[in-house]
Amino acid sequence: MPFAESRTPTAEPLLGDDGPAWLHVHLGLYGRWSFSGPRATDVAGAGLRGGGNAAAVPEPGATVRLRLEAEDLAADLTGPARCEALDGQGVRAVLARLGPDPVRNEPGDRERFVTTIRSRRAAVGQLILDQSIAAGPGNIYRADCLFRTGISPLTPGSEVSPERLGALWDDLAATMADDVDSGVIRTVPPDLRPEPVPEGDEEAGRFAVYHRTGRPCLRCGTTIVEKDLVGRRLFWCPGCQR
Numbered sequence: 001m002p003f004a005e006s007r008t009p010t011a012e013p014l015l016g017d018d019g020p021a022w023l024h025v026h027l028g029l030y031g032r033w034s035f036s037g038p039r040a041t042d043v044a045g046a047g048l049r050g051g052g053n054a055a056a057v058p059e060p061g062a063t064v065r066l067r068l069e070a071e072d073l074a075a076d077l078t079g080p081a082r083c084e085a086l087d088g089q090g091v092r093a094v095l096a097r098l099g100p101d102p103v104r105n106e107p108g109d110r111e112r113f114v115t116t117i118r119s120r121r122a123a124v125g126q127l128i129l130d131q132s133i134a135a136g137p138g139n140i141y142r143a144d145c146l147f148r149t150g151i152s153p154l155t156p157g158s159e160v161s162p163e164r165l166g167a168l169w170d171d172l173a174a175t176m177a178d179d180v181d182s183g184v185i186r187t188v189p190p191d192l193r194p195e196p197v198p199e200g201d202e203e204a205g206r207f208a209v210y211h212r213t214g215r216p217c218l219r220c221g222t223t224i225v226e227k228d229l230v231g232r233r234l235f236w237c238p239g240c241q242r
Contacts, residue, residue: 016095018088023066028081039073098135102172103180110173114165117157124160125153126230128168137172143210143235144187145171152241153234192218209235 013020025031035043037057057074060067066077077083086094099116100109116133117124127133128142137145146153149168151160160168179185188208197205203212208219213226213235222239 016088016091022086022091024082024084024086024094025080026082031080032078034076035073037073098131099133101135102176103136105173110166110169113169114162117165120157122157123154124151124157125234127157136176139232140185140187140210141172141176144208145175147209147237147241148189150241153236209237
């Protein structure tokens with residue numbers, strides 16, 4: 001859930017400081033930033049689309065929810081799950097509801113994640129998607145990072161050892177950070193990526209178990225299974241994840 005300050009500060013504010021107006025944007029599944037103008041090709045990152053080296057900034061399209069504009073550059077936001085202006089108190093209220101962010105991976109975050117999951121009886125596959133426990137992981141990272149660390153998503157959080165949960169946090173942090181620059185989620189371990197990708201199993205080039213129901217595990221050959229868990233599709237390999 002990124003935040004941005006809406007006006008140029010005289011001193012660099014800390015996230016949630018009083019004074020600045022803050023922009024709270026959650027891209028969700030469909031949100032995108034699109035850039036246009038002569039400087040658009042200088043911008044890159046997750047959830048971004050460059051608009052090319054246009055001679056001038058065009059008028060915003062009908063689906064643009066927000067435009068931020070500077071000299072020779074405009075940023076247009078479309079399809080966000082959330083877009084709102086907040087004061088410092090509003091930012092602090094949002095942050096208070098969130099768990100640690102694996103991409104930030106600040107000191108103490110790993111221990112907080114492990115301790116919180118170990119205190120819960122719910123399935124670890126359910127807990128990972130709880131944004132109060134970890135801010136950011138979605139269904140793809142839930143499925144493939146549990147696979148990468150060999151943890152069954154159905155195991156109660158309290159029954160997963162601190163060592164394995166620590167490894168899960170480390171994998172979430174590394175895998176999510178790797179995808180930030182490209183904006184493309186690719187969670188299948190490099191040593192398991194098939195070359196060439198099998199026809200009819202195109203997901204195998206990007207994902208280990210996510211969205212691969214009924215196909216063979218890339219590691220052990222066991223059939224990937226899925227079930228509904230609290231309204232979300234859950235994917236895992238019964239052979240590798242215990």
